[in-house]
Amino acid sequence: MSELEYIPRVASRPDQADAANERALSTDNKAESWLAIVALFMVSLNLRPAVTSIAPVLESIRRDLGMNGVAASLLVSIPVLCMGLLSPLSVRFGNRLGNEKVIVWSLVLLGGSTLLRILVHTEVLLFLSTLLAGIGIAIMGPLLSGFIKKHLSRSIQAMIALYSMALSLGAALGSSLSAPFQMQLHSWQTALSLWAILAIAAVPFWLGVLRRQTYAPTAAAALSRTSKLPWKNKKAWLLAVHFGLLAMVIYCLIGWLPLMLINAGDSALHAGLMLTVFAVIQIPSGLMLQMLLRRFPSRLTWLIAASSMQAIGLIFLFSSMLSWLAVLLCGFGSGVLFALSSLLPIEAASSPEEAASWAAMMQSVGYLMGAAGPILMGWVYDGMGQFRLGILGMILVSLMLVVIQLFIVPRREESAS
Numbered sequence: 001m002s003e004l005e006y007i008p009r010v011a012s013r014p015d016q017a018d019a020a021n022e023r024a025l026s027t028d029n030k031a032e033s034w035l036a037i038v039a040l041f042m043v044s045l046n047l048r049p050a051v052t053s054i055a056p057v058l059e060s061i062r063r064d065l066g067m068n069g070v071a072a073s074l075l076v077s078i079p080v081l082c083m084g085l086l087s088p089l090s091v092r093f094g095n096r097l098g099n100e101k102v103i104v105w106s107l108v109l110l111g112g113s114t115l116l117r118i119l120v121h122t123e124v125l126l127f128l129s130t131l132l133a134g135i136g137i138a139i140m141g142p143l144l145s146g147f148i149k150k151h152l153s154r155s156i157q158a159m160i161a162l163y164s165m166a167l168s169l170g171a172a173l174g175s176s177l178s179a180p181f182q183m184q185l186h187s188w189q190t191a192l193s194l195w196a197i198l199a200i201a202a203v204p205f206w207l208g209v210l211r212r213q214t215y216a217p218t219a220a221a222a223l224s225r226t227s228k229l230p231w232k233n234k235k236a237w238l239l240a241v242h243f244g245l246l247a248m249v250i251y252c253l254i255g256w257l258p259l260m261l262i263n264a265g266d267s268a269l270h271a272g273l274m275l276t277v278f279a280v281i282q283i284p285s286g287l288m289l290q291m292l293l294r295r296f297p298s299r300l301t302w303l304i305a306a307s308s309m310q311a312i313g314l315i316f317l318f319s320s321m322l323s324w325l326a327v328l329l330c331g332f333g334s335g336v337l338f339a340l341s342s343l344l345p346i347e348a349a350s351s352p353e354e355a356a357s358w359a360a361m362m363q364s365v366g367y368l369m370g371a372a373g374p375i376l377m378g379w380v381y382d383g384m385g386q387f388r389l390g391i392l393g394m395i396l397v398s399l400m401l402v403v404i405q406l407f408i409v410p411r412r413e414e415s416a417s
Contacts, residue, residue: 032212036151039209040144040159042202043103044166047141049174049195050114050133051079052254052279056179056272057188064188065123073378075130076255077371080247082134083141084368087360088229090139094356099143099150100210107206110136111199118193142363145346146356156346157290164286164339170198171254172279179272229361235348235408236358240365242404243341247370249310249394250334253278255374257327260387264320274323278331285335300409303340304402309333311398318391337401344408 054061054075062072093102113132120126144163152159174195181191230236257278261271292302313329316322345362349355377390 033152035205035208035212036147037159037162039202039205040147040152041162041166042198042205043107043140043144044163045170045173046107046110046198046202047137047167048171049198050110050130050137051076051251052171052174053178053192053195055255055258055275056175057182057191058255058259060182060188061126065126067123069378069382070375071123073255073374074127076251076374078127078130079134079137080251080367080371080374082131082138082367084138084364084366084371086135086138087142087364087367090142091229091357091360093139094143094146095353098210099146099356100206103140103143103147104203104206104210106136106140107199107203108136109133109139111196111203114199115193115196118189120189120192138363138367142360143356145342145349145359146352149346149349149355150352157293157343160339160343160346161286161290164289164335164342165283167338168279168282168285168335172276172283175254175279176276229357229364231361236345236361237365238404238408239341239345239348239358240362241369242401242408243362243366244369245397245401245404246334246337246341247366248373249314249330249397250338251370252373252377252390252394253330253334256377256381256387256390259381260317260391261323263386264323266323270323274327277324278327281328281331282335282338285332286339289336289339299340299344300405302336303405303409306333306336306340307398307401307405310337310401311395314391314395314398318388318395 058072058075061067061075090102110133113129113136116129116132117126120129148156148159148163178188178191181194182188185191254275257275258268258271261274262268266274289302293299296302309329310333313326313331313333316326316329341362342359345358346355349358376393377387380390381387
């Protein structure tokens, strides 16, 4: 072989190596994206069953442990209070340890505390397991916004739809299967503890995400500077209060809907089915919202439409008319509102750290407000023996949402976009 023939072959090798490296890098990026998507779905699936599994077996819990209405409502309100009080800490933990590592440990805490419910025979132990589960949910919840912004920023709307769908699916599973589990196993303790399986199943995926991370300690100072909670930002406060009012309605319905319908004359079987419908109808709401936004991208229009839908459903519930239609309207309206409320702070943020901080503030204020809903509903029920006044309050809250939405997304911003 001559020297002239040899040179081009040598020169072509770096190009071939670069192409091979690019293909390998592309394959790695796709694998990492799919891993991130599956991990997001699995962790989102865990954010509600510890709460929604309570309502279907609440009467058995009250009977066995001798709890009144206000005490029973704490089983729903404690995790929500944790989400309100501890959400700001999640940002600090994420800055110090990395979001992915914090989420892994939160899943372990959630799974362990849920499994602990199999041993519950006193109010104290039940409240302890509920508190620990609430801490796990509270710490990892806000970090998911930063995770989406960091790993899945090319398809934020689709990932919010996936997040909302998984969260609603987890809520539906918890509300629909807990009572059958109790009847099959003859134990509400075992029925509640089974939901630890979801957390255990999610851990391997997040360990896979964690192994792919190269969290640099030198970035910690920059993270701490850029991820302070936006307490002085007017829009952040509007988003937080809006989320809080929505959470009040959602958690009142999650905690008390079966008893509301039984109080209105429905059978226990039908009332339990309606709670399942309320959770299931929220599953496609995020995907539907994504389709609607593609056709008509006005956030304000869909916010007002969803709030109106929720209010109309509550009016039917107040009038004890067409309970199935009331639940469908409330469920779909609440689902769309939740998906939009999760989307807006991520769109407003300029970085993953800022997205996590906005979500942490929104959830901190919002869940503290939301926790008051089931407690107030339990207090009204204990005092009056019926739910009409509480339902009327939820209707007024839905109308307040519309007023706040006009300030969150002013019409001039809608026309500019």
